[in-house]
Amino acid sequence: MMGGGDVERLIQLLSRLPGLGPRSARRAALTLLRAPQTRLIPLAQAMEQAAHSVRTCSVCGTLDSSDPCSICADPSRDHSLICVVETVGDLWALERSRLHPGTYQVLGGVLSALSGIGPEDLNTASLLARVSSGEVREVILALGATVEGASTAHWLQEKLAAHDVAITRVGHGVPIGGALDVLDDGTLAAALSARRPAQ
């Protein structure tokens, strides 16, 4: 046993984090234990604080320390433009890009017969409520380019068809800065079919 039960338990819990294996969990634990006042206790307190404050936004479904979240509560965002994403991580990626001026809807997953995820498991009730209010002009479907993402997009499109709202999908194709010869056939097919006149 290394360092007594408390150290073992810390290493064990750290090693469950994605991206940390047993070895890096031990390194992380040592780093923390060597500086209890400046590293270990601040991190523990940040975790306790987050556990108490962070909740699911009742409007869009993201994780935030306030409800409605800081995006949904921001009057400078375009609330008539909703970007539908699968996960909170996807929302964070778009926020880092600062490219989306509107708000979001986090589904919390995509339809998947294999994983047993049906329409009732997705966070869509508040999306339909927002669209029904008539204040939404466009819904951007920014779901993954997978079979599940595509079928979820198709299903959402049908659900929203009755409303007076534009429904768009993010473009699929060759990533900027990416080389063609590393791409799979599906991406190449999408890139070819999305071709436009060169300028």
Added chain:
Amino acid sequence: MMGGGDVERLIQLLSRLPGLGPRSARRAALTLLRAPQTRLIPLAQAMEQAAHSVRTCSVCGTLDSSDPCSICADPSRDHSLICVVETVGDLWALERSRLHPGTYQVLGGVLSALSGIGPEDLNTASLLARVSSGEVREVILALGATVEGASTAHWLQEKLAAHDVAITRVGHGVPIGGALDVLDDGTLAAALSARRPAQ
């Protein structure tokens, strides 16, 4: 800002851990925030607990939730055999191998003119006290096969020369330029069993 200040702060502190960059810190934070009761709070509590309980062993210098540590307090260990290592991580590596029946001395570093680490910065006082007590028959120097490790071993050898104690060094098997805590058990076993009297 992603998820409000509390989420930002959690990600920022996680990203300072060795082995976690910004991207994996975000993934780790999401994993924790999605399961506050089963993952986030238990980890926070394990950290608080470790911060309160873990201290430096006054005998050997390792980190443990008791003092003397669980190794120094274990009557089944061979207290006449002390293995000198550079770091707590090195001690953990040897403990995982279950190859060393004795106790340890954690120096907390090696002599290094470049890093400004002198003899007074190393945890050697308790080693000399233990050896002076006459109850130690062998000191194994298990320092890294680096210039600093070798010069530290040489310096320790001179300090211990006046005492009636065998001084050995771990043998071939430690790769030149390598650190102990990345080695596999087989290499550690070879190094331990090939130990020879220091020259």
